[in-house]
Amino acid sequence: MSERIRVLDELGIELDRAARRRLASRRRRVGAPRRLSLAAMIVVLLVLAAAAAAAVFISSGSPLPAPRAQDLESGGIPLPSTVHLAGLDVADPEAGAPRWDLRLSRSSSGETCTAVGQVLDGQFGIVGLDHVFRVLPLGGVDVCGFAAPGGPVLAGARVFSGSSPMEARTVVNGVAGAGTRSVTAYGPEGARELPLGPDGSFLAVYRGYVEDIRPRVVIVTGRGTTRTVSFAQSSAFEAPDPQGGAPWQISGGPDIEPGAYPDENCVQANRVMDHSNPFFGDTAEAPEICGRLATSPLFVMMRRFVPGDGEGSGFPWGNNPARTLIYGAAAPRVSSLTLTGAGPARTLQIDRRGGGFLAVLDGHVDPQSLSLTAHLSGGAVVTYTRSANALAWRTNQPIVQPPVPAYREPVPAAQITTPSEGTPITGTLTQDAPVRGPAGGQPWVLRSWRSIYRSSGSVSGPGVLQYCFQFGVIENGALVLPRTGAAPITLNTPGHPTNESNEERCNSAQILTHRTSQFSVESYLADPYAYSPTILYTIVSGQAPLGSTHVLLIGAGAPRPLAVDANDAFLIVLPGRYWANRMHLAYTLDGRTHGIPGRGGISQRGPGLRPEARAPDPDGGAPWGFAERGSSFNGFGRIVEGRIAGIEEARGTVTDGPGNFSEGTGLRLGVSPQVQFQQQPEEENEGIAGHVAPLTRAQIQRRTLPGRTIITGIAEPDVVSVTITTPEDVRTLRPSGVHHLIIAVYAGVFHQASPTATILLNDGRTVTEPILGFESRLPSRTPEQQLQDVHRQQTAVEHDPQLTLAQRRSLTEGLPAWARIIRLRIAFERSHRGLLPVP
């Protein structure tokens, strides 16, 4: 047996303690501050503008810049000579707004390309949030694809943001192919048969976001076959929220946990993520509950949830508005459910796959005033006035209904603070003299201190000595961090809890000993949204090894002496051209001079990483690139001066090397996928917590959604092309570079439907795979499938040569018992057919 790493075991004990406190206790605490939704962000910005512009007046602006051909698939570049409008001329839901049309073109490789836009005075463009019409360039928003047998050439749902959810537009569009008999679009208002343009092109415009509309189109081809394309459809069983916005979903199935009864099912309810509820960490969750559906026709929870509920239970409600939920699961012998006591009686739908049901009421509704009546198929009627037959998840013990909590409102975000990195030790706080860059500009100021770091809840014990610093510029006597297109952030005096990022950078003394330095190289851009941003100057900041002297910065021209302050911190402003240089520190310590390459700086990020695959940025900014260096350095980011770099737009900075890593650990189903996909959301404004990002120029001009979704893939050599279908569009990409890489970048985040990929192999076969994301859930599996999973896991562990005997034992010890429970469930279902819901 291999030797154990003591410090890893000690960390394990700490994590275990924290897990028991967090997952087992009932201590109440409000959740993290909720960030403003897209709608709120836009409202903030546009309230004043709207007040000033009582009447909508559309002016004309400069055409939007086109993407560079080098960033597009070479075969997918529309040919200017083939461009024409489809002439669909569809009215906007708002009277007087420019009408919508589809621009069609052909690429050099024969693909059909489309772009969605508005037509004003004979020109094809888009009206921005600033009410300025700008001509759309060819290739900018065009999507290209080949005709697919049995389906449309292209179909998508482009979303354009608005000043409110109802001002947003979802434009369902596509090219169904010549000879198409009909295209019918289904949305909230019902069915619309769409007029067809050239090549069976079609377009329908809806108010709102695609998740709200959930449109689908039914295409009848020239041969009479029918094809349905759905957008943002969810397979979940959903119920509306009483205040509108994101719906709720209930999910569940057979309970196959240890100790479960063979007829036991579990369900759980939570709010769906969408544009109005975009962050997983903030989502309200109701507890998972279970019940025996052979002995009772249903189990139900009828409960009011208020902000702060469920903290420590694994199902925190968070700082979300109070709601009264009625949810559970019903056996197939329940033919209908009726809820009374909150307005008119209502029928609750039962999900016939799993038996779940759900109603979400305003939090003011007292659950004790409600009645749920079940009509059984034999004619019997059972009425429930409180939670019934529910067992707690895992323990399978009857749930004791807690007293109904008093209604309360969420805590205002401004009142929620996060802990500081620690109060400075008396006498250690220093603020250095301003440092001016070689090209002038604002002088930068370094502030540093030492503090004792103690984890929260721990007031005794020695704590950990740490060295901290922050830097910014002085404005009106205060240290502030400049931002792009927004007011600077005041950097508060260290030690004060705040609901905003304080940009404190701390490292423990432990890290800074052993001759280790920690420094970063960040360069400021003239316009972080530009395609080729100009680098103004470069800031190198960090901490020298403790006690070192004669510190030199090596790698940015001649060696530069660094002025290291009393807390071993330093800051130097260099010309922008050094932004991608490989730097390290040389210094004297204990009488010896050291010049080891920087261990904490940029040396590990693979400087000089050149993109093998590239994609245009949806907002017209620096393009995106994906590269693989060897087998362990896959990274993607923005392409700046031909290198892969990380741009933080809100801060206006660029750093060399990939901003994100795609380590080949992407989520995948399938035994040996032809393409290793990874889907990552890129949230806006990461790193400046608590601050609402201002709208970017592109979001105003192009009405693109905030954030991005990046799909990367590493393909096997026999992959010819990959067609990625997302709620937004269908794109066909060809792997490029020696490592056969692909990258696709989309505006916004796909909250619901997961993209899929159809992979064309060089022997003519096609393989379809889901592209699961960072936040995706696997589809529910039947007990038979789960039994196969258990066997597969057992085999994989037993045949993994890298596992030690102890690891093997640890990984497989629970599997036989698990398999036994699943077999019991399967046997029960087979001997009591029709008694339990079908998963």
Next chain:
Amino acid sequence: MDDADAFSELYQREGEAVLVFLTRRTLDVEVALELTAETFAIALTSWRKLSGLADEQRRAWLFTVAARRFGRYLRRASVERRLVARLGIAIPCAGADDIALIEQRAGLGELRTAVGRELSLLSSEQQRALHLRVVEERPYDEVAATLGVSEQAARARVSRGLRALARTLEPYRAAGEGSS
């Protein structure tokens, strides 16, 4: 098994792999240990999501978070401990034995030995050229002047030396990926 047990099992199963993954990238055990602690703290605060995932997804989720933490560390030159602090987790200190063991598991020793071996196999001219260019970051004209050769010859020596080192490192990178 309750949630806390399940979380601890995840740590038992993946903790070392995450630590090795981060050590190979940061080349610093203490930094990697703090990043590992923060990664699992994030996992703990996201447990209601993780608990619903299959093992393979959990693992992928964990390594994606670790890679993101690493990227953030590179950008800020500091290890964030926001969630570690909030959850009241004290990060233990790594002793000399621990550091040696973790470096061994991460293959850093082998990596250093391999680089040293490969360096020793280079000609003295190549070694000198690499030192001037890579360690001292001298421009090629200075490297050439110091070595008394043309700039083209200096470039060729550095280039050949770097290629030899890259060939040496490649199998170790591959092995690290396999173990993580």
